[in-house]
């Protein structure tokens with residue numbers, strides 16, 4: 167990993183990092199367009215330009231003003247239709263970025279994701295190329311209840327033909343989104359809602375960050391905590407607490423779930439011999455289960471303890487705050503899992 | 511269109527009750543201890559009351575993210591509704607759902623729904639059950655102009671039509687879906703036109719005119735009850751409030767917002783009642799005290815009431 171000097175770095179929110187990645191890509195390539203519900207709110211098509219929302223969280227704010235409404239298209243609430251149009255636009259020569267708002271709405275257009283976007287290249291014997299990105303907000307914590315809080319990480323990862331990206335920091339958000347837009351495959355880009363307002367240092371110039379390479383957020387020699395997306399922030403907090411007890415934890419942001427950096431993960435766990443995987447989402451058929459299986463296959467003899475897993479409870483996400491807090495992975499539960507792995 | 515004075519006065523009280531509830535929700539939400547986000551029904555009261563006041567308790571409705579008005583009009587009690595808004599065990603859904611998911615099956619409310627268009631097909635299925643069981647119930651689905659662009663509405667209208675199901679489609683067209691104006695996102699000037707494509711009678715109603723709304727609902731419910739099949743009502747009114755409580759509506763012109771507030775069904779019905787000799791001031795005072803008191807105690811009780819027990823986190827995922 168190259169470490170930039172601090173003079174080349176600027177502080178940026180996760181939200182702005184995403185916005186930067188999109189505007190950078192749109193400037194560089196006129197085939198890149200964005201579409202989605204409320205990204206422009208009809209502004210420029212009868213309604214005034216100013217005040218356009220830029221999507222629910224404001225990620226696409228300002229794009230309409232710079233690129234105009236041919237490349238920044240507000241859509242009706244028609245997830246099946248707009249996702250199909252995204253697939254078709256990619257096949258027709260554009261590089262569309264669809265804002266689907268929440269991942270919980272993806273079931274409305276799952277045919278387009280599973281049967282069309284993911285399979286068409288394969289089934290056409292390599293003729294179809296599908297350079298498209300579907301961005302979705304994921305995750306709980308906002309008391310938004312079950313129909314606005316899913317992560318669905320393993321659901322997308324399960325489908326051959328899709329790439330799945332889960333940034334944890336502004337730097338990752340910007341670099342991975344640029345790489346996703348440049349990629350010739352359908353990419354599912356999952357943004358945890360708790361991250362939008364977080365800040366971090368990013369390099370001055372936007373550059374792509376390779377898909378399929380994990381990021382080491384904290385060096386440590388006693389155990390590895392591998393995290394999916396926003397869980398990395400919890401993993402970092404847990405590592406701080408563990409450090410006070412003299413446990414030196416390495417924290418990893420997986421960055422992409424497909425492709426997954428198995429080699430990188432094996433290299434890390436070879437050093438520490440202990441692994442805890444943290445993922446927001448129910449435990450069955452999960453990313454944590456998948457990683458536990460593959461690390462077992464590679465490192466069975468070297469592990470000093472069974473692989474620890476921290477997931478959400480096996481329920482839809484509850485509305486009530488104490489229930490939601492109990493449902494979600496927490497720093498305390500990560501620390502607890504690390505203790506179990508350390509004292510096995 | 512004239513409806514009886516008694517009906518109009520009764521419905522005015524019902525609408526006012528919803529208005530008082532929603533105004534209180536808005537105020538209390540501002541205090542910051544109501545979790546999540548809420549969407550209020552202010553300005554749409556004639557639709558829920560016009561329809562639900564003519565339904566039986568056993569009739570079924572499906573609602574939306576903006577569902578408080580539907581629930582109240584269908585007879586759901588205030589206190590457990592408020593407890594649900596606060597995520598308490600005493601809430602209608604024991605705190606599992608919140609504002610966007612209020613359901614009360616004992617009153618025929620099959621649930622608010624946070625998936626835009628999510629309730630439409632469910633109402634069609636409920637009507638299928640009623641038709642198959644021959645129990646005389648009808649189903650009504652409420653949805654917004656934004657939901658009118660979901661494919662599921664079209665599939666559901668076709669299904670309801672070919673099976674002649676006892677269902678009423680009620681499109682609440684407030685001109686906006688979040689920040690997107692209906693004039694931009696909908697291909698026709700009246701959503702009701704689309705019903706014709708499925709051989710369903712469709713009407714456009716001014717939802718700031720209570721009597722018109724009441725009569726349209728009466729005809730549609732009767733048609734369903736008689737076994738003559740589905741109807742479509744597009745109830746138009748301008749959105750008076752932000753999409754959610756706290757939405758500053760930066761995307762909307764000041765004039766548009768102002769003129770929307772001037773077309774208010776409560777104010778309009780009040781004038782109509784007064785012109786027919788009713789002392790509306792007395793009703794407003796009486797209800798202000800009555801509902802105000804009920805709301806005072808409901809909010810106080812909700813705030814004081816128990817959270818769900820976290821040991822029961824996994825309850826209700828499956829039927830036993």
Ligand SMILES: Cc1ncc(C[n+]2csc(CCOP(=O)(O)OP(=O)(O)O)c2C)c(N)n1
Nearest residue numbers: 271576624625626654655656657686687688
């Ligand atoms: C399937 C789905 N897509 C998008 C959303 C986000 N969303 C919530 S409410 C809303 C606007 C709905 O507009 P409309 O149906 O007109 O109802 P209104 O809010 O105006 O009452 C949108 C886009 C959602 N909840 N579900």
